[in-house]
Amino acid sequence: MIFRQLNPGACRTYLVASEKTKEALLIDPVLTKVDEYLKLLKDEGLRLKVAVDTHTHADHLSGCTALRDKTGASYAMHSSAGVVRVDKRLEDGETLGYGDATLQFLHAPGHTQDSLIVLAGGRLLSGDFLFIGEGGSGRLDLPGGSIHAHYDSLKRLDAMPGGTLMFPGHDYRGNAQSTLEAERASNPVLSPRSREEYLKWWESLRLGPAEWMKDVLKANVACVCDPNAVKIPQGVSACEACAPAGPSAGPAVPEWSPQEVKQKHAGGGVSLVDVREPEEYSGDLGHVRGATLIPLGQLGDRLAEVPKGAVVTICKSGRRSARAGAQLLAAGWKDVHSMAGGMEAWNEAGLPVEFTASV
Numbered sequence: 001m002i003f004r005q006l007n008p009g010a011c012r013t014y015l016v017a018s019e020k021t022k023e024a025l026l027i028d029p030v031l032t033k034v035d036e037y038l039k040l041l042k043d044e045g046l047r048l049k050v051a052v053d054t055h056t057h058a059d060h061l062s063g064c065t066a067l068r069d070k071t072g073a074s075y076a077m078h079s080s081a082g083v084v085r086v087d088k089r090l091e092d093g094e095t096l097g098y099g100d101a102t103l104q105f106l107h108a109p110g111h112t113q114d115s116l117i118v119l120a121g122g123r124l125l126s127g128d129f130l131f132i133g134e135g136g137s138g139r140l141d142l143p144g145g146s147i148h149a150h151y152d153s154l155k156r157l158d159a160m161p162g163g164t165l166m167f168p169g170h171d172y173r174g175n176a177q178s179t180l181e182a183e184r185a186s187n188p189v190l191s192p193r194s195r196e197e198y199l200k201w202w203e204s205l206r207l208g209p210a211e212w213m214k215d216v217l218k219a220n221v222a223c224v225c226d227p228n229a230v231k232i233p234q235g236v237s238a239c240e241a242c243a244p245a246g247p248s249a250g251p252a253v254p255e256w257s258p259q260e261v262k263q264k265h266a267g268g269g270v271s272l273v274d275v276r277e278p279e280e281y282s283g284d285l286g287h288v289r290g291a292t293l294i295p296l297g298q299l300g301d302r303l304a305e306v307p308k309g310a311v312v313t314i315c316k317s318g319r320r321s322a323r324a325g326a327q328l329l330a331a332g333w334k335d336v337h338s339m340a341g342g343m344e345a346w347n348e349a350g351l352p353v354e355f356t357a358s359v
């Protein structure tokens with residue numbers, strides 16, 4: 001069986017195909033990458049039989065309809081999906097197989113009512129039902145989302161062996177894969193909780209704006225194939241609802257917007273501490289000029305390097321920086337702010353970045 005993870009960015013697509021029959025399936029193809037998929041299929045001598053969406057997407061336009069129209073492949077989703085041009089409606093436990101490539105689909109509602117997870121030869125394609133580590137899972141607050149349903153769906157993992165390789169629908173930290181064993185140990189969504197605790201935990205999460213995502217959902221239900229039909233913010237970890245600054249993380253940390261951070265820093269007397277990893281600091285999102293790099297995991301040991309005056313903590317999306325800020329407040333700092341939305345929001349606002357190596 002041929003198995004490939006495509007799109008190294010935040011949205012992951014999977015190619016599964018039979019080596020024997022050259023028949024292929026694409027899972028969660030993205031509209032803007034349809035030409036790349038068609039080229040790949042051609043180069044590999046594969047025939048696309050089915051394009052699958054694991055759920056109605058809210059953060060990007062699906063490529064399934066375009067692939068269906070261009071190749072004659074079927075478009076498959078869970079039977080409850082409202083997407084108008086789906087022609088294979090899958091039930092829980094159903095399989096699709098071509099030669100030596102067989103996929104089994106399990107209904108796992110929560111992120112959306114129509115969410116599927118997919119078993120493919122010892123691998124679990126977890127869609128937005130479960131992400132890797134700190135990423136937690138897809139958010140549950142969009143139309144059709146349900147914390148109760150997600151809690152129940154998590155039980156589907158119980159019977160799966162720890163060694164099951166897990167491939168998520170998104171990853172915003174550059175991780176390609178994990179194992180269920182590793183997720184059971186580190187993913188905040190899988191931490192053992194009663195239903196009540198689970199509800200409370202989700203309600204405590206601070207999620208980003210979702211209005212634009214409702215427009216994307218509607219466009220995907222209508223099978224829109226114009227990539228410019230909906231305005232989709234770039235560089236935002238929109239689908240993710242991950243580890244919050246929970247009770248153990250310390251006091252609440254006030255936030256400044258990127259614009260406020262820029263203004264206060266320019267005024268002097270404010271230190272910037274970037275708590276991401278070194279490769280993120282010098283990576284695609286760059287960093288704010290003058291920000292000192294102290295990864296969150298090292299902060300406790302490097303408090304002496306943090307000036308005692310006003311401090312702004314910065315990370316990729318605003319979550320780690322909130323935790324770092326809480327750590328500083330707990331350690332005696334009085335004037336600490338976390339930059340809302342992190343370097344994603346800074347870039348989104350078009351503010352200047354530097355790409356030098358770590359300092």
Ligand SMILES: [Fe+2]
Nearest residue numbers: 057058128239
């Ligand atoms: Fe999603």
